[in-house]
Amino acid sequence: MTQSIQKILIANRGEIACRIIRTAHKLGFFTVAIYSDADRNALHVQQADEAVYVGAAEATASYLNIENVIEAALRTNAHAIHPGYGFLSENSDFAKACEQAGVTFIGPSAHAISLMGSKRLSKVAMLQANVPCIPGYEGSDQSDATLIAKAEEIGFPIMVKASAGGGGKGMRLVETIKDLPAQISTARSEARNAFGSDELILERALIAPRHIEIQIFADQFGNTLYLGERDCSIQRRHQKVIEEAPSPFVDDALRQHMGEAAVAAAKACNYSGAGTVEFLVDSDKHFYFLEMNTRLQVEHPVTELVTGLDLVEWQLRIACGEALPLTQKDIHITGHAIEVRLYAEDPRHYFMPQTGEIKVWHPPTNARTDHGIQHNMAVSSHYDPMLAKIIVGAENRTSAIRKMARALGETQLLGVNTNKQFLQNIIQSPAFSSNDVTTAFISLHADNEAVLGSARPSFSQFAKAALLFSILKNKAWLAKEATETRWQQSTHFAYPVILVCGEIKASLTVTAQNGQYRIFNTATKEQTSLKLVSFGGHILEVEENHHRKKVAFSAADDTLYIDEGAGHFTFTCVTHTKTAGQNKQHSTEINTVMDGVIVAVLVEDGATVNAGDTVAIMEAMKMEHPLKAALTGTVQLNSIVAGDQVKSKQTIATILPASEVTHEQA
The missing domain is CATH 3.30.1490.20 (ATP-grasp fold, A domain)
Incomplete structure (x- = not known):
């Protein structure tokens, strides 16, 4: 007999923990959050009724520590554990540990998790169940x-x-x-x-197929049904980027055939709870089993929007021993929904994950946003870089695309680079609108500067940054006072502003004349005039060449974060910084890209390397990052070995250029 559940521990963090807490509270459950050193003040911790510390920032010491998570549930008298997705959600040993501790695991049996966690064994089971396989x-x-x-x-x-x-x-x-x-x-x-x-x-190998998945649910009485499909074809490095429901490629007949195959897959392992059966579909609409995820999916909200159902509520009710509330004939798909994943990464620099502190966060007003973000939150290197999910629903795909484009435009996140502009460029691309969507989409349509965004800020962006620094450094120049008082009295004074963005340095002057600001680049001789329309909060509104535009910004000392619709840029004001000499053409240092762990050192101290050779590999945000030599020379390692924790921009080696080695030897 299923234990009466009144209190649920959420064995996860971030947006999915907040999502589960929201539905649990709606249904009257008490909730317990867990947290690591990195998440002591996280939003999911604040939203839960109780919270328990489970270990250090590293996931293996906290969110992946089965003993600590179970102990947290027992300490708080939690009756059930919801694993969310990721971490321990598909760990059969964790499901067994919950059962042994007398705590309900909100998910399928350990047997189902183990079976479907093996691509080899699950494929054998699917072949026996007559599910189409590659x-x-x-x-x-x-x-x-x-x-x-x-x-x-x-x-x-x-x-x-x-x-x-x-x-x-x-x-x-x-x-x-x-x-x-x-x-x-x-x-x-x-x-x-x-x-x-x-x-x-x-x-x-299926070249450029569709990646389409079927959401299934099963209760403890043998009832199983499917809730339509999601198209998750747009992927990067096999990670989903944009998801939509229903798939514009799937017709009613294919939907039924895939749905019935997904139900057969679930029944083959006596499944219970929420699950997703993933298929690859070729251009002739032949579909093949890929894998089954024995948990809630990241992209479950699009299914919720087109079915009108709360999938987390269904999970909780099934865990309490209730039967499925609907039958297959009661499931109806209405309208169209799209979800995008907002990542802390920089598409302009090979999608490098980003760390830092969130200075400004304003989610869109016309969309559902599942997130765990708050102001001044630190984005660390310890966890997946996904920050939020933005989801829209509309009566049809065309309207949903339009709503998503606006929702992304409204989204303001400053302090950490994100893939927002990349997502917006994809959503607004002709290829996406025309439904030319396969797993090859990004390589075919989005691997170019027009979609990725330029890594170099334009002169117009430098000009707006210079104007902002001028205003922020001189409080008397705020808003209208700037044009009506102080600067009108010194019309011809050129205020100097030297800015650095990445590897680009620009020496500018800002001059006020007749209610406008003239920004001049002393090196390139470029110039433009900006009319200040309004200034307040985190928004600057200016007019340039009769084009009025809003710029989101945040400033801290000599650092300025801006987003004016062409991507997130960070500018540093070095006007009053003493010059330490000319920069070398090539850096001789090899520095880490963020906080992380060195997983391999590939050369010995004193070895000769060529420019572009990988010297070491570090891991951060669940990804490996090669650390390469920028020039040819001899390696001098800084006492670094595999397993070492490293900080952002830490020097792990120095390259002594070949010319210097030759000179010393001579």
């Missing part, structure tokens, strides 16, 4: 010889995949047989390091 090899004989022989039978191109885990690790596209042995070796190594298992499967 031709391949999923046998227990894992020798290289067998894998190579089976690959020849399947045909190329072929996908080599780690049986455990996901996220693209241990996954390789192999075009020819001569490349296969090396790719098998690499995939094994990645899989072993990431998931503790080097077991692989092989599948025929």
Whole structure:
């Protein structure tokens, strides 16, 4: 008999923890949050009724520490644990630990999690259940010889995949047989390091398919149904970027066939709770089982918007022993919904994850925003860089695209670079509107500066930053007072402003004349005039060439963060900073890109490297980042070894240029 549930511990953080707490409170449950050193004052901690500290900032010491999470539930007399997604949500040992502790795990059985967590075993089960699968090899004989022989039978191109885990690790596209042995070796190594298992499967490669998933639900009485599909084809590094429901590619007949196959997949493992069966669909609408996620999905809100259902509520009711509230004939899809994932990353610099402090956060007014963000929140390197999800619903896809474009335009997040402009450019692209959407979308349509955004701020952006610094550094120049008093009395005074943005330095002057501000670049001789319309809060409104525009900004000392619709830029005012000499053409130092962990040092001290060679690899925000030499020379390591914790911009090595080595030896 299912235990009566009154208090729920959420074994997660960020936006999904806040999302679960919202529905739990609506249904009358008490909630318990857990937190690490990095999350002591996080929003999910503030929103829960109670909160328990579970360990250090590193996820392995806190959110992934099964013993600490279970102990937190027992200390607070929580009757159930909701794992959210990520962390322990698909960990069968955690589900078993909950059962042994007498705490209800809000999810499927440990057996179902274990079965579907193995790409090899789950595919075997799906074949037995007559669920369409991609031709391949999923046998227990894992020798290289067998894998190579089976690959020849399947045909190329072929996908080599780690049986455990996901996220693209241990996954390789192999075009020819001569490349296969090396790719098998690499995939094994990645899989072993990431998931503790080097077991692989092989599948025929589907080039540029659709990635379409079916949301299923099952109760404890054997009732199972599907809630339509989500199209998650737009991906980067096998991570979803934009999701929508329903799929514009799926017709009623295909929806029914895929839905019934997803239900069969769930029944094959005696499933209970929320789950998602993922399929790849080719251009002829043939679909193939990819995997099953035994948890709530990041993109579940689009299903909620088109069905009118609260999926977290269904999870909680099923955990309490209730039957599914609807039958399949009661499920109706209405309208269209789109979700985008707002990441702390910089698309202009190879999507490098970003850390820092959020200075301004204003979510859009015409959209649902699931987030765990608050002002002055630190974005650390310890967790996934996803900050928020923005979701819109409308009567049709065209209207939903329009609403999403506006919602992204309204979104203000300053202090940390994000992918907001990248998302907006995709949403407004002709390719997206015309439904030319496959897993190859980003490589075909979005791998260019027009979509990624320029890494170099324009002169107009420098001009607006110069005007802002002029106003902020001289309080008497605020708003209308700036044009009506002080500057009118010194019309010809050129206020100097020297700004740095990234590697670009600009020497500018700002002069007030006849109610306008003339900004002049002393090096390039570019100039423009800006008319100050309004200034207040975090918004500057100016008119340039008869074009009025609002600029979101935040300033702290000599640092200015701005977003005027062309991406987030950080400017530093160095007008009164003493020059330390000319910068060298190439940096001889190799510095870390953010806080993280060194996972490998690839060269020995004193080794010779070429420009572009990887000296070490660091891990941060669940991603690996190569640290490369900028020039050819000899490596001098700074006592760094694999496993060391490092801070942002920490120097891990110095390259002594080849010319200097030759000179010293001579």
